[in-house]
Amino acid sequence: xxxxxxxxxxxxxxxxxxxxxxxxxxxxxxxxxxxxxxxxxxxxxxxxxxxxxxxxxxxxxxxxxxxxxxxxxxxxxxxxxxxxxxxxxxxxxxxxxxxxxxxxxxxxxxxxxxxxxxxxxxxxxxxxxxxxxxxxxxxxxxxxxxxxxxxxxxxxxxxxxxxx
Amino acid sequence: xxxxxxxxxxxxxxxxxxxxxxxxxxxxxxxxxxxxxxxxxxxxxxxxxxxxxxxxxxxxxxxxxxxxxxxxxxxxxxxxxxxxxxxxxxxxxxxxxxxxxxxxxxxxxxxxxxxxxxxxxxxxxxxxxxxxx
Numbered sequence: 001x002x003x004x005x006x007x008x009x010x011x012x013x014x015x016x017x018x019x020x021x022x023x024x025x026x027x028x029x030x031x032x033x034x035x036x037x038x039x040x041x042x043x044x045x046x047x048x049x050x051x052x053x054x055x056x057x058x059x060x061x062x063x064x065x066x067x068x069x070x071x072x073x074x075x076x077x078x079x080x081x082x083x084x085x086x087x088x089x090x091x092x093x094x095x096x097x098x099x100x101x102x103x104x105x106x107x108x109x110x111x112x113x114x115x116x117x118x119x120x121x122x123x124x125x126x127x128x129x130x131x132x133x134x135x136x137x138x139x140x141x142x143x144x145x146x147x148x149x150x151x152x153x154x155x156x157x158x159x160x161x162x163x164x
Numbered sequence: 165x166x167x168x169x170x171x172x173x174x175x176x177x178x179x180x181x182x183x184x185x186x187x188x189x190x191x192x193x194x195x196x197x198x199x200x201x202x203x204x205x206x207x208x209x210x211x212x213x214x215x216x217x218x219x220x221x222x223x224x225x226x227x228x229x230x231x232x233x234x235x236x237x238x239x240x241x242x243x244x245x246x247x248x249x250x251x252x253x254x255x256x257x258x259x260x261x262x263x264x265x266x267x268x269x270x271x272x273x274x275x276x277x278x279x280x281x282x283x284x285x286x287x288x289x290x291x292x293x294x295x296x297x
Contacts, residue, residue, distance in 0.1 A: 023253075026211045045165050050172065057246075060172075060246040060247035061244075061246055061247070062242065062243070062244065062245045062246060062247060063243050063244040063245075064240040064241060064243060064245045065241050065242075066239055066240055066241065071240060075210035075211070075247055075274075076210065077208035077209065077210040077273060077274035077275050078271060078273050078274065078275040080273060110197070110198040111195060111196075111197045111198070112194075112195065112196040113195050113209050114193040114194050114195060115193045115194070115195050115206065116193070118183065120174065133251070139273075140195060141210060141211055141273065141274045142208070142210035142273045142274020142275065143210045143211050145252075145276065160193060
């Protein structure tokens with residue numbers, strides 16, 4: 001058994017069932033390939049939704065908001081609740097922690113590594129005023145979700161304006 | 165932390181199979197560790213639990229598939245996004261040297277751990293050398 005044999009099924013010799021009815025035309029394949037290429041190109045070009053500068057920062061975060069609260073989520077697979085340290089000071093949320101290699105991984109022989117390990121720290125500026133005492137964090141299946149309730153005065157009141 | 169891309173990689177393989185769910189599909193980053201007696205696969209699949217993961221072994225093809233519940237609820241509006249959630253899909257080709265009956269899978273904190281024990285015949289054996297007297 002060689003490690004090479006575990007490397008993901010290659011394009012050519014995949015045993016995945018492939019739909020080969022209408023799509024077998026080489027022209028269609030080419031067109032699809034071109035479309036994908038263009039899509040990827042324009043994604044890079046317009047920056048899509050991902051800021052270029054943040055591509056190599058770990059962990060990757062999403063921030064979502066309602067008028068009541070701000071919710072920050074991060075993907076931290078393999079971390080326990082205790083491994084993550086979250087603090088909030090004024091308007092900065094700090095997520096710190098360390099992803100360690102598991103025991104079984106340490107005494108292993110040959111390895112092929114793709115996952116990320118190590119200590120990390122991320123500071124996230126929060127635009128709204130937060131009720132610091134009511135911040136809560138949840139860790140579920142490797143996804144961290146921090147909910148930061150806004151102070152009542154900071155809630156953006158959407159006011160409907162009558163047109164005269 | 166090593167300088168390497170942490171952005172999720174989108175799966176290209178999945179376009180080759182028909183899917184009944186919409187949304188994006190990502191390749192889970194996977195570590196492979198080989199010891200004398202087994203091969204361990206560790207795949208990062210945040211958001212997946214033991215109920216939403218499917219591991220299928222068909223002939224030589226081991227397929228890992230994980231579905232992530234979309235989080236679009238309570239009128240949350242995305243203000244900043246670095247990652248997107250989506251399903252996971254990855255396939256591995258196994259050789260005959262794996263003891264299929266004893267394959268074990270565990271999922272904890274979004275990490276899937278697959279233990280593939282080597283078949284007896286495939287284990288390396290140390291052969292004692294005696295002096296020829």
